[in-house]
Each structure stands twice: as C-alpha cells, then as structure tokens.
Amino acid sequence: MADMRLAEERMASSDKDVAEKAVRRWTALDEDFHREGGYSAESEAGSIALSLGLAAKVLDQPLETLSGGQRRRVELARILFQGSSTLLLDEPTNHLDADSIAWLKEFLAAYKGGLIVISHDAALLNKCANKIFYLDANRSTVDIYNLGWSAYLQQREIDERRRKREQASAEKQAGALKAQADRMRYKATKARAAQSMDKRAARILDSIVEGGGREKVARIRFPDPVKCGKTPLMAHGLSKSYGSSEIFTDVDLAIDRGSRVVILGLNGAGKTTLLRLLSGIEPGDTGEVELGHGARLGYYAQEHETLDVTRTVLENMQSASPDLAESQVRSLLGSFLFIGDDVFKPAGVLSGGEKTRLALACLVVSGANVLLLDEPTNNLDPASRAEILEALSRYEGAVVLVTHDDGAVEALNPERVLLLPDGVEDLWRPDYLDLIALA
Ligand SMILES: Nc1ncnc2c1ncn2[C@@H]1O[C@H](COP(=O)(O)OP(=O)(O)OP(=O)(O)O)[C@@H](O)[C@H]1O
Ligand SMILES: [Mg+2]
DSSP, X not given: OHHHHHHHHHHTOSSHHHHHHHHHHHHHHHHHHHHTTHHHXXXXXXXXXXXXXXXXXXXXXXXXXXXXXXXXXHHHHHHHHTTOSEEEEESTXXXXXXXXXXXXXXHHHHOOSEEEEEOSOHHHHHHHOSOEEEEETTTTEEEEEOSOHHHHHHHHHHHHHHHHHHHHHHHHHHHHHHHHXXXXXXXXXXXXXXXXXXXXXXXXXXXXXXXHOOOOOOOOOOOOOOOOOSOOEEEEEEEEEETTEEEEEEEEEEEOTTOEEEEEXXXXXXXXXXXHHHHTSSOOSEEEEEEOTTOOEEEEOTTOXXXXXXXXXXXXXXXXXXXXXHHHHHXXXXXXXXXXXXXXXXXXXXXXXXXXXXXXXXXXXXXXXXXXXXXXXXXXXXXXXXXXXXXXXXXXXXXXEEOSOHHHHHHHOOSEEEETTTTEEEEOOGGGHHHHTTO
C-alpha cells in the first residue's frame, strides 16, 4: 500500500520520465494488490464492521475515544476478519447490543475453524459449543464434557448429585469407623487397631473435603446511604459534542432521594458520557450539575476507569475509605473474595470480574446516597451477578443505572427512564424492557 501511495505521488511529477515510470509501477502494484485480495479485503473488512454496526464515522476515531460497545465491536471485527483457523474469545458479547449479539451468534455457529470461548451468555454457548471445560475452583480440577451446553448442564447436575451422595456415604463410613475406634481405644489389646481405624477415617474425610466446598460468591451489600436533602442530584441543560458530532443536547434530570432511574440507548448513544458529566469527571459543553445538601455520589465506571491500576487492591480500597482501619478494609475485601496476598496485587493485573468486584467494593465503603452505575453486571459470573442484583434491589439510596441486562433493570424496579440521545424522560413501563438489550 505504501509503495502504491509513493507511485501515486510520483505520477503527479512534472518530470515526464518519472511520471511514466510511476504509472507503470502503479499498474504492476495494483495488479499484485488485486491478486492478493487487497480490494476484496477492504470490502470484506467493511462488511464485517457494518454487520457489527460500526458507522463509517466511528472507524476514523482514535480507539480510546470509542464507547464501550464500539470498542468491543472494533476488537471483534479485527479478530473475525483475520481469517484465523482458531478463535479465542473472552466474553465477546459484553457491552454489545442485541443486533450485534445476534449477528455474532450466527457468525460463530457457521464458523468452520476451532473456537474456544469464555462466556456468560448461555444462548451463545448453546448455539456454538460442542465441548465444555468446567473449571471447578473448589476441587481445583477441570472437568471436560464432550457435550453441548444444555446436555452439559444436565450431566453436571447429575455429577454433582453423585458427588454429594458419595460424600454423604463417605462421611457416614468415617463416622462409623471413628465410633468403633472410640469403643476400642481403651482396651490395650485393641488400641493399635483403633489407631489405624482413626487414620482410615481421616483419610476418607480428606478425600472428600475438596469436593465439599460451595462455589465462592462475592457477598455484595450496598452501603446504607448517609442522610441527604430531598433532591441530591440535579442537572440542567446538559449538552456534549465531540468535534462536530453532537452526542446529546439539553438534558435535564432531577434525582430525588431514593429514586431509581434507568438510562437507555444504543451503543454510542452517550450513556457513559452522561454519567461522567453527572459524576463531575468531565465538564459538559453547556448546562450544570448541581449537588443537593449532603449528596454523596458513588460512580461505577463501565471500564473501571475509577480504579488506579498502578496501586494495589488494598490501596484502592483504602483511598475509597480513608476512615476505616486496615483490618476492617481487609475483612470487607474478603467478602468480595480478595483473600490473603490477593490484596497486594496491583489493580492493573486483575481479571475483568475481579476489577468489577474491586470497583463494587470501593462503592460499598463509600457511604454514597446516589449511585451512578454504568453496566455493573458485565464480567460477573452468574452467582456474583445474582448477588449484585439482590444488593441493588435492597439499596435504599438513589440509583441511576445504565445497563443492557434486563435482569438488572427488573432488580432495580425503576420509576423513570431517560432515553438517549434524545434526552426524553418517561415514567417506567414494562414494555421498555424490550428496549433494554439495545442499551
Ligand atoms: N473524546 C472523544 N472524541 C470523539 N468522540 C468521542 C469521544 N468520547 C466519546 N466519543 C463518542 O461519543 C459517543 C458516546 O459515547 P459513550 O461512551 O457515552 O456511549 P455509550 O452510550 O456509553 O455506549 P456503550 O453502550 O457502547 O457503552 C460515541 O459515539 C463515542 O465514539
Ligand atoms: Mg457506555
């Protein structure tokens, strides 16, 4: 391509010889390019980008300015276009809207190469997987099931029931051995036999301990909100543009104490931008954000930008809760599954789910009375997701929620909805649920 550009420049040369040579060179290069599939490559890349809903305008933007959903689409378009024989995809549906997810499912189901995917999207797994690797953290093993998703679920349940039965019977056997040993222990002639029975019972118990643990789940409870005035957060006439593209104009919002608002809009509609304006991280072009008496905001950022990646888990928590003693902070971190040396890891090395848990833990200690939550259930395993939904439904402070997870909206039970980019506010109606997958 660079050679072609050079030839193009030389074609415009005033020196005739140079220009003619350049034309010949360009023609030869053009043929090569054609033969290698260069032109169709561009249109193929374009069509993948288009199927993933990437507008031409977005393709020229620097990556760091893209919205969460747009960035995932670019990453996916890049990987899918490479024509590799094996794809490794880690949570490919996160942040995507419904159309893109539907397209991706079709693409992967028809994909001829190998596919290794990590996903919490059961429908995607149902459609694409024919082998499941289950990493069981409690037993520290990987179980391999040569089955599709729903058959795997059934088989795993059968296996778990069997393990429970085996465990119960092993416990019974060990108990009987110990009881027998206790009866024999004090007879000199039988003391040795009693000892070996004890050992055997201990061995039986050892062999089942691993399987006995329950799945580890973060225990999430949002803080009791500190007291505040009637309307802790208000925004008037907020507008934001980047260059010539207007994201939204003239958005008004009043968040009363304890009220619940959900913000809906397509990938790139400006949801994250609005939350950044509300949280004071970024100024609007016009309008203002006003905090009411005693207002304390807790902001959960879509890409965890509020975490300091260079500092450790513990330091991040301590800066979110300067008043707490280290022992209290560590015990709270424990309930978010950061145990032992985990707390000394820099936040930058954490997995997506771990970052989510840390960011939530920081929110929990903040005592906020208004939570601004930007897709807080992404990256979480189903059990931890259920915990945060439960925490959300119990929280008594005000919540402004951005999500494409309809379960999260149901848990929030919102009173109002704000639609972006129009900035129209409406009372919540159940038929808005249909729109959520688009958000
Ligand atoms: N610094 C910037 N320069 C140019 N465009 C930007 C910049 N920051 C954001 N944008 C654009 O603003 C629009 C709104 O982005 P925003 O992150 O608010 O979207 P969103 O509604 O949160 O989307 P998603 O559902 O994908 O998270 C997007 O089209 C994005 O590409
Ligand atoms: Mg966003």
